[in-house]
Amino acid sequence: MAPIIVTGASGSMGRIAAKELAQEGVPVILACRNLERGRKLMDEILAVVPDARLELLQLDLESEAGVRSFVDALQGRPLAGIFNNAGTMCRRYSLAPDGREKTMTVNFFMPALLTRLLLPQFEPGARIVNMVSLSLKFSSLSLGDLNVGEKDFGQIRTYAKSKLALLLWTVALARHYPQFRVNVADPGIVDSKMIRMDRWFDPLTDILFRPFANTPEKGVRPALAALHSAESLRYFVGRRSPEIPAKYLRNPLAEQLWDHLNRSR
Ligand SMILES: NC(=O)c1ccc[n+]([C@@H]2O[C@H](COP(=O)([O-])OP(=O)(O)OC[C@H]3O[C@@H](n4cnc5c(N)ncnc54)[C@H](OP(=O)(O)O)[C@@H]3O)[C@@H](O)[C@H]2O)c1
Known part of the structure; x- marks a missing residue:
């Protein structure tokens, strides 16, 4: 059986997804930026699933x-999918090594590049x-927004735009590759280190806000459902998986983003 890649496997939701897939007997590639955290996760999973x-x-x-x-490192190996x-x-505004703003790079440019480079290795039905994130619903995007300058940057604004770009690009991916099952998942607001804003009001939000956030176990459910889905172009959220809303399906920017990324890299 070909493996499924889980990126950010050492994170709050990634680790649960990796463990659940391993429990189902699916081979998993733990894609981690920090190998030490990755090794710890591996031990944790092997402790409960010794034959993972x-x-x-x-x-x-x-x-x-x-x-x-x-x-x-994957050298043309067949793959069953990627999360x-x-x-x-x-x-704060900061630049990634390739000179683009970091949030946009990590959340959109690089996952899109990674997925594109792996396309020839995905099995049919992968x-x-x-x-994605519910923040994208309050966002808007143009091609020019991809190039985030310091004056355009906002912690949540840029995050939301990166997730909207990812959603629209996913729409184009699903259309260009109907042989794969391509979906997005929205975990809601999840009690993970991501929702720490590193601001003076953190202690306040911890009291007022955190108790109402989903646990990572609950937040990752839509993504796990999406990983098991036979469909494409669905927006997995909570227990539901409606079609991605028409305003995104009909947005010409989806195809423009697709062309833009194909041209640039
Ligand atoms: N938490 C929420 O409320 C919420 C809401 C909507 C969507 N989401 C999305 O859900 C996903 C998982 O988030 P989470 O809440 O589980 O947060 P998390 O615990 O902070 O996990 C994020 C993961 O991404 C990895 N990561 C960050 N920068 C990276 C880089 N440059 N290269 C490779 N890996 C990198 C982290 O690696 P390390 O383990 O090394 O830190 C971590 O494993 C994210 O895409 C997030 O945007 C979260």
């Missing part, structure tokens, strides 16, 4: 070089699940 088929590979989504070295779970929400 796991591989640990380093993946740094801050740079194209990181993505390409991960793809090289693009890794993500970030940088507090599952591609991209993790």
